[in-house]
Amino acid sequence: MTSVNRFIQFNNETIDTKLLHQMELLAGALADAPYLKVTTRKLIELRPSESAMSISVFWRHRTKRLERNGYLSDIYLLAAGFWRHFNLNTWREFKKSDSALPSLREQLLLCAEEFRLSEQIKADRPGTLAAFDTRETVYTEFHEDQSKQNLKKGFKTDLLINAAYLRLRGVEVGVGSLSQALSTIWTELFDAKTTADSVRIVNRMMDRAEFILESDALHTYYTFGEALEKVPPFHYHEGIEAEETEEPEEIETIEEWFQSWHSETEMSEAPAMEFELERGDSQLAEGGREEEGAGEVQQTAKGDSTGEHKEDSDAEDRQMESEPKTAEGKFGSANDQVVYHEARLQTTGDHRINIENWRRQQAPFVRALLKELKKRMTQKQEGVRSNLNAGRLSKKLVPLAIEERPKPFYRKTAPSKELDAVFCLLIDGSASMLDKLDETKQAVLLFHDVLRGLNVPHEIVLFYEDAYEASDAEQPNYFEWMHKFEDRNKDHAQTIASLDAHEDNRDGFAIRWMNSRLKRRTEKHRFLLVFSDGEPSAYNYAENGVVDTANAVAEAKKQGIEVLHLFLSSDSITEDQAAFYRMMYGNKSVSADSLEQFVEQTLRLLKRSLHLVIQSG
Structure with missing residues (x-):
């Protein structure tokens, strides 16, 4: 896991995950x-193989x-302009x-299409005017500055691109004989x-420019x-006769281009099912499955029964260890390749002394907290509210005779057993936790110990990614797992x-994985605590890891799961670090x-959470 404090200050980029999610x-x-996904890159781009549009970091x-x-104008251009009104043929x-000048020719056409589509979008959607006004103002200043630098350095071709943009915005820049x-x-x-x-217009321009x-x-x-040329892989259906296949329809719009990639991705998510449906099992041709014997069980499942099954638990856990699972389509697109x-977690050595x-x-803190919480629970159970307009009739009926508006009723809070x-506690198992292990274990x-003392079901899980594989x-x-629900x-x-x-940590994936277990629980209050010492860091999980984690937290909240984050550092926390984690976890990050x-x-996190449970119980 990498730290938020990078040694080069200008490379210490953070992403506004809420804004990116809105886009x-x-x-x-x-x-x-x-x-559709939205990512950030140097320039706006279309990336159908990722089902993504990229907005430009130019606006940072x-x-x-x-x-x-600026980001809005990028989205309008890509999703309301290029998406349906740019002809791929x-x-x-x-x-x-x-x-002779392929880069100039291509950039002039994209410049021309951006202008045409911008004007069309503004006419069709007047609400986009403010965003495009901002875009034109900022980019006009940018191209004016670039034109001066390119003129000074003698980059005439680059100067022509600047002049072409500015000319469409009513600003004249001299480019010699190409000005006319x-x-x-x-x-x-x-x-x-x-x-x-x-x-047609760009080709005429290029006749002069070349x-x-x-x-x-x-x-x-x-x-x-x-x-x-980067087309989606052809999905070959076994058994379909060659003469029955039809030529694929020619793709004319960006929308169709993206849809073809998306449909191929969906089809490839269940290859085993397609194999069975389209082709059948080849074993049947040689006498059926019975010749192969009973066959081996390929996968087992385990329910969340609250009954006592501890005798079978260890055997099931051992069987589960040898059964890797694929994440594709279930835990966010950034984690589709995860297995x-x-x-x-295997016990190593004897740690009784520690x-x-x-x-x-910790005993004084644990005893004090348990005593306080149990006292509050007792008060909650035995508390009586009197002088009410409705409820149980009190034995003290004198107010009926002497008061103008008597309230002789009371209510007793129903006791709750527990x-x-x-x-659930997720613990970051990345390499950067090495110098914090003792504190983490404590x-x-x-x-x-606190949750065991209160008889509250809980799970404790270490998560990490194998960076070498x-x-x-x-x-x-x-x-x-260090502790499971079934362990009571x-x-x-x-x-x-x-x-x-x-090694590494894929936080968004881990949070979604734990959410999938928590959302099956029937308890009224569900809490997920995440212990970590930095930002998400895994394979192909840099910038998109921050967004993925923020989205996972947002999804958990929608499911009624409260996500709490505790950031552990051996140094003082900077304001940038605090802001970075608030961006991912909201105000529930400490x-x-x-x-x-x-x-x-x-202890403070637990105390605050349990007080909330008692008050609303």
Whole structure:
């Protein structure tokens, strides 16, 4: 896990996850494509293989209003403009044509199409005017500055791109003998209605530019994204006769391009089922399944029964260890390539001395908290509210005779046998936790002892990713239980003392995994605590890991699960760090300014959560 404090200050980028999530919802609504994802890149791009549109980091480090309007203009252009009104057939033919200046030619067309589509969107959707006004103002200043630099350095081709953008916004920039072409040919874009119109105008511009300019553009101001040649893999249906297959329909719009990728992705998510449905089992052709014997069980499942099944628990856990599961489609698109393993954390060595010392130190805190909570529970059970307009009739009836508006009724709070709550604790098992293991073990033990003392069901799980085995095709993740719901009040101090640090951490995936267990619980109050010491860090899980984690927390809240985060650091917490974790976890993120405070903050989190349960119980 990497720290938020990076050694190069200008590389210490943070993402406004809420804003990015809003942009994603907006893009999905405009394009009528709920599967669309929004990422950030240097320039706006289209990436159908990822089902993603990329908005530009150009808008960062500006005021909140400029940043928001800038991102909105990117989304409007991509999801309401290019999505349905950019012709891919025309673009395909345009790319086939040879040119001495291919980068200039492509960038001029994208510049022309951005202008045409912007004008069309503003006419169709007047509510987008503010965002596009911001876009034009900021980009006009940008191209004016770039034109001065390119003129000074002698980059004539790059200067032409700047001048082309500015000319459409009414700003004149001299580009020598090409100035006349900008005024006569380029301004015909004001009347362009289709991609073909833009191509015609750009080709006429290039006839002049290729004759005058000697070298191609050095800078990239516009890019399309993934090449059209990168088509979705053909899904071969076994058994379909060749003569029955039809030629695939030619894709004409960005929308169709993305849909073809999305449909192929959905079809590939259940290859085993497709194999059975389309082809059948090859064993049957040789005498059926009976020749193969009874066959082996390929997968087992385990329910969440509240009954006593401890005798079978260990056997089931051992069987579960050898059964890796795939995450595709179930835990967020950023985790589709994850393969995860669930197992009991193995006890290593004898930790009795350490456990006795830790419990001796924590005993006063645990006793005090348990005493306070049980006292509050007793008061809640025995509390009587009198002088009510309705309820049970009191034996003291004198007020009926002497008061004008008597209230002779009372109510007694119904007793509750135990707290109607469940807790889960996720512990970051990344390598950066190595120097904090003792403090982490003490805090987890405190968590365990308090909840055991209150008879509250809970789970404690270590999570991590194997960085050495992770690849594009597969990212192995591990969940190791120290305590499970089925264990009830069993003491697992020895297992807790055996936890160790590993490699990476995929926080959003771990939170969703635990949510899937918590949402099956029937308790009224469900809490998920996350102990970590930094930001998410795993294979292909840098920037999108922050967004994925924030989305996982938001999903949990919608399911009625309260997510609490405790950030552990051996140094003082900076304001940037605090803001970063609030961005992912909201106001439910707290920090320990030192390792010594970790146990204290754990106690505070538990106390606050349990008080909430008692008050609303």
